[in-house]
Amino acid sequence: MPRIVQLYRTGGPEELRLEEAPPAEPGSGEVRLTVQAIGLNNSEAQLRRGDYPMGTAHFPTRIGRECSGFVAAIGAGVVGVEVGDEVSTIPAFDVQRNGVYGEWAIVPVEALAKVPSCLNRLEAAAVWQPYLTAYGPFVEHTRLQRSDTVLITAAASSVGRAAMQVARLFGCRIVATTRSTEKRKTLEADADRVVVGGEDLIEAVMTVSEGRGASLVFDPIAGPGLGALAEATKPGGLIVEYGQLAVEPTPFPLLTCLRKGLVIRGYTLWEITRDSVRRERAKQWIHDRLAAGELRPTIDRVFPFDRIVDAHRYLETGKQTGKIVIDVAAGARQ
């Protein structure tokens, strides 16, 4: 009997319960996937702990937004997809109903995307959350030029790594931040400057940008650090806040915003995925660049499905650089 993950209450990684469950039938507009691999996201640890800023779960619940797999069954009204198709999920659905942690998952057809055949099943589970999140600010919100400097905070995350790759496509200069000295070397391969912990962020951005400041700041942290980000931004520049990793409140840097005409934007990838036109445009843009080898997901570590609790423990250490992936196919039960 195949297994899925169920969550019965908020708590630590051990609350992820592996349970046998017969495959459900897809409803209207849905498909059932045989899951090959699962990409973990920090928002799933937040949902599990009960501190997900975008909402709380109703229990019991499934969990998980990103997987690769094969289409195993097709619900009423679904067109353009056939049984056997190899697909990934884009994170554009209700995880409570459609969570993908499991050997099977039911997802709405509009959440399916094809990834180029040059990616293996693990990479195919590590594409959409990172690149779609970066796509909005780097492709839609700004028109980046080669002379622009971008500032990417928490740059070792899968989204941060994806953003660095996208920024490189535009030829931008990159300043990347991380809390961890160990990650400096990895990030240095792809950034013009890596700023660790207490180092002077503003000075670093001003040096790399030759005094102009960053055109785009891409930040999932918020909190008291927003003031320094604003100082490091060029007049008329854009700061995109896409998460809430900071525990402390976030003061709005009013005077800096007034003086420099800064724009601060709250952003989640729902902005892209809820809008069918923007979603399809984004999928195509990312697909084409994956196929051309210009983008390639960064995988940090792979766990077997049996060890999903350990994978979440590792997720919470923050030691990863890029994506943590669960290889479901390797040990799947029929």
Next chain:
Amino acid sequence: MPRIVQLYRTGGPEELRLEEAPPAEPGSGEVRLTVQAIGLNNSEAQLRRGDYPMGTAHFPTRIGRECSGFVAAIGAGVVGVEVGDEVSTIPAFDVQRNGVYGEWAIVPVEALAKVPSCLNRLEAAAVWQPYLTAYGPFVEHTRLQRSDTVLITAAASSVGRAAMQVARLFGCRIVATTRSTEKRKTLEADADRVVVGGEDLIEAVMTVSEGRGASLVFDPIAGPGLGALAEATKPGGLIVEYGQLAVEPTPFPLLTCLRKGLVIRGYTLWEITRDSVRRERAKQWIHDRLAAGELRPTIDRVFPFDRIVDAHRYLETGKQTGKIVIDVAAGARQ
């Protein structure tokens, strides 16, 4: 001998010193104006008090950014302007050097604008700060539709009044706020709903917008009220912060911004006036609508130049609705 206002130190309205001063000669790129009327701005009270958020004065200094007048002398290299031309100043210069509180003023030629002949000298001194400030957000930053609701705070100010007129041109629904019960009636003539003091702002915006929220929020206050403004804004909407009237710090409404994909933008009219293309486009747009009678400056009260100290006292009461103007021509000395 003509008189000008000099400021020798920060302080109360009485620090505005009327002094006799022979007209200076305009330098390269400058003209001398014989001032007809002066429009007062809140930022001038802030500069005088020493709490202007955009910078502090070096003393002694002149003060004032908006006036109407005649060109009296022309500096080297000035083209397109002739002695005797009737002009207004747009607030796009260093007030320390070019302050216009006086019977004469030296201003850079790019700060001159012609206003339509349908405006009198008092109205001509009340055009540019209000309409240029409103122009950026209402014309450049957004594409307003008839179905949109806009929220204008501190709506009784000259900028607020100008913004209400511009919003009406686009056919928008308007929610206007004021601290003063006395101003409710005046504002009600031009707004769909006026919110006074402690009334429920979010409920008012949701009612007027039929539950959608405001597309554009235009706010010079900031402070703790920003959270409620964000709640009243529709998903994907824009909040423009263009001042700092609040004394308390401004918390950034992170979660609301994330959930709704809100954009918060710091803005001053320098964004328009420093860019010659945007400045000329804005001047033309405003000029055409003034000439067509679609916009008309709101003048609250007129003081003679002798009573400029009283005018600043009145400015600080916050009792005005629209612009306080100094009629210089009525009592001018030669």
